[in-house]
Amino acid sequence: MADTQSTIFRYNLVPPQGDLYAEMNRSWWYSQTLSPIEQLRIRQDLQAIDFFAQQLQEVEHLIAQLSMDEKWIDAMACVMQLPGVALVSDMTVLSAVGDIQRFPTSKKLSGYAGLGTRIRASGKITKQGRSELRQILIEVAWAAVQNSTIWRQRYQKIAQRRGTQRAIVAIAPKILVTIWHVWQKHELYRDTTVEAIQRKYTRWAYTHRLARSHGYTAKQFTQFMCKRLM
Secondary structure, three states, rough: OOHHHHHHHOOOOOOOOOOOOOOOHHHHHHHOOHHHHHHHHHHHHHHHHHHHHHHHHHHHHEEEEOOOOOOOOOHHHHHOOOOOOOOHHHHHHHHHHHHHHHHOOOOHHHHHHHOOOOHHHHOOOOOOOOOHHHHHHHHHHHHHHHHOOOHHHHHHHHHHHOOOHHHHHHHHHHHHHHHHHHHHHOOOOHHHHHHHHHHHHHHHHHHHHHHHHHHHHHHHHHHHHHHHOO
């Protein structure tokens, strides 16, 4: 938060390690010798952080529950395979795209997202198409290049020639094309392993106790999702 950060600089405070606003660091904030006004500002900032964190948790819980709806579950299982894709990014893509059958080719889907060839060449994000889809694909692209050797190599190859920003903008539509293939054709993502897919499904199972709320153990949930996909 801006107020608490400015307080640190103004009073030349030495902050604790880790997340400044984590529960473990609250005692540090309250132990500082500050004016009543500064103490009030800090207290209100921390209360605001807690309030928005609770709201965010409620939203993520609802998204987790919706991911198990029959409308989404098969597509979720398909797209979840990809590196860089997690629960929220998966549901964001699905809700932005809607019915994948509307897009007979991956090129049609890229055009819908506003990630055509011209955009990739310029390295700039267009204002045309679905903005939330483009934004989440950029986030997925960064996560993919950090967690997947194959996507990192593709990114680095482009970055050497065109720079980091253009490289990540070029990676995003490639990921969208891959999403189209696994979702449209309901097939396995070829650059992963069954074990990697199972790990992602298990994380999905534990999100907001999703498996338990639907009567599964995490292992049963993972097996159930693998059967739907494979």
